[in-house]
Amino acid sequence: MALGRGRRLAAPTQKLAQANAAITVSQRKGLRIAMGHPVYVSEIDARTNRVTLAQRQELMKSSLIANQLNWVTSRAISIGNSFNCSAKIRYNHPPQPARATLIASDQLRIDFDQPQSAITPGQAVVLYDADLVLGGGWIEAAI
Numbered sequence: 001m002a003l004g005r006g007r008r009l010a011a012p013t014q015k016l017a018q019a020n021a022a023i024t025v026s027q028r029k030g031l032r033i034a035m036g037h038p039v040y041v042s043e044i045d046a047r048t049n050r051v052t053l054a055q056r057q058e059l060m061k062s063s064l065i066a067n068q069l070n071w072v073t074s075r076a077i078s079i080g081n082s083f084n085c086s087a088k089i090r091y092n093h094p095p096q097p098a099r100a101t102l103i104a105s106d107q108l109r110i111d112f113d114q115p116q117s118a119i120t121p122g123q124a125v126v127l128y129d130a131d132l133v134l135g136g137g138w139i140e141a142a143i
Contacts, residue, residue, distance in 0.1 A: 026118030066137035
C-alpha cells in the first residue's frame with residue numbers, strides 16, 4: 001500500500017503507539033503500523049487528536065518561524081533586517097548555516113542553506129555567530 005503525501009490517520013494517537021507513550025515529529029519506531037516501507041510522524045494535531053504520517057523526504061523543510069524570542073547579543077536587530085548565522089534545532093543537532101530575519105518584534109524567520117529534517121514546533125531554536133550565542137526562541141512552524 002503506497003502512502004500518499006501527508007496521509008492523515010483518523011485514529012486517536014494512543015492507537016498508533018503504546019499506551020501512554022509520547023509521539024514526536026520524525027518518530028518512526030513504536031507506531032504499531034505497517035505500511036510496507038518506513039513512515040514517520042510529520043505532524044501532530046493535539047486539538048483533533050490526529051497524527052500525519054509521511055515518508056522521510058517529506059520531513060525536510062527549508063525554513064521555520066520562531067516566537068518568544070530571547071536575545072543575548074548586544075547586536076542591534078531590527079524588524080525587516082536579515083543576518084547570517086548558524087541555527088541549532090535540536091540538542092544533538094549541529095548548528096546549520098542559515099539566514100535569520102526579524103519579521104515582527106517577537107517573531108523570527110530562519111531560512112536554512114540546506115533543508116533540515118524534522119523541524120518541530122514546540123522545540124527551541126538557538127542562533128549562533130561562530131561559537132557566540134546570539135539568542136533563540138521557540139519553533140512555531142516549519143515552512
